Amino acid sequence: MTAAAFDIATSRPDAAPEFSPRQQVVLQHALTLLVDGGEKALTTAGLARTASCSKESLYKWFGDRDGLLAAVVAYQASQVQFPSEAGATADAATFRAHVTAFVEALLEVLFSETSLALNRLSIGQSNTNSNRLGQLLLVRGKHMISTRARAMLDSGRRHGLLRFDDSNDAYQVLYGLAIRDVHIRLLLGEAAGTAEKDLNSQARTAVDRFYRLFGA
Amino acid sequence: MTAAAFDIATSRPDAAPEFSPRQQVVLQHALTLLVDGGEKALTTAGLARTASCSKESLYKWFGDRDGLLAAVVAYQASQVQFPSEAGATADAATFRAHVTAFVEALLEVLFSETSLALNRLSIGQSNTNSNRLGQLLLVRGKHMISTRARAMLDSGRRHGLLRFDDSNDAYQVLYGLAIRDVHIRLLLGEAAGTAEKDLNSQARTAVDRFYRLFGA
DNA sequence: ACCGCTCCGAACCGTACCGTACGGTTCACC
């Protein structure tokens, strides 16, 4: 493994990995292959053919196949952005709207084919090579989101808009109310129902119930 | 594929597949391999060695490797039993206790290593061979459970203990309140925290919140 | 014009595993 290879040990969760434009193009091709073919479809030879690069370059850039998969996860995680919460606690109405927007963004991400494909990939590998991919997805994805969410909920509590003891517990309830069992059903390959495609409606319902449990 | 091979098309969701005792022993070995080694650890040669049977028998019984995996899923699903709800709506207290017991049983199943391994397996294969495993797990597992749950909740509504419009919606909320994001974190390989191992406490908290939303 | 760097394309090797074939053995039943 060369010094330029992507290594999970040397990449900090808060520092976005810097991939060259060429590498980003290749990673985007890898993501496409992964989304509509599953993990089995992402072979080094197939990616080299699709992305018009050589296998030698793949191994020089990413070390080995695991490094490539980790790079794909890290790349996609760096693409996901959540709305900022600047001044979102001005008053009760705007804060609630902000929470709703956050939940809708969460649904948007988690129900996207890209996220589903990466979750399937990480889960499929979670009991093999010391579980590098799962950890990476958790740190770069879920923990990132939960940190943002807890900060938002804490802000609401400080402003007297919400009432709870444990912000993590409150976040998990909000998550459960929003996601329910839809995520696991989508991961298992069930097609989303028509009602499940109206993300805004689901977000508003979830926030409504959340406020009935934790509203001040 | 011989007539004796396990075929998803000929197996009805409500009819338990009949595996011979010898086959059940082999499937149990397969399950063990799967739990502590992931899908990659379950090879036909490895299973034949572990279970002291021949590969020829495996192929005679299950057709091919996919049939073997499907048989493992079906076998484990047939092992899971939920408490009966006979006369559980006698009064409000016993009904609520029954709901709590149901949720605790749900947590017990979903957080078990066996269930996690099978979910990982099905999810990992969900975008390959026309998604047979995912469908099987959904039909034999989740839909089974949700049917039972909806019947229970409907019973509570008929007795004036619960109030909701859509039983499926109510079930999904109960599911979300109980499972939250713990399931996906466990699927990704994160170790369960100490608080997350107290299933009874989690079940009571979830039912408490559920009653605050849907209690009559 | 020459050098050095990067990368592509292709050929190659080793390995792992699925699926099958075959000889030998056990066991139920007649």
Add this chain to the structure above:
DNA sequence: GGTGAACCGTACGGTACGGTTCGGAGCGGT
């Protein structure tokens, strides 16, 4: 005791894929 079915153990073919190596093209710098 004989017979046939089921089964075990193993060896083998075919294949897919990860990883390595090599020749050569393009290209900027000196």
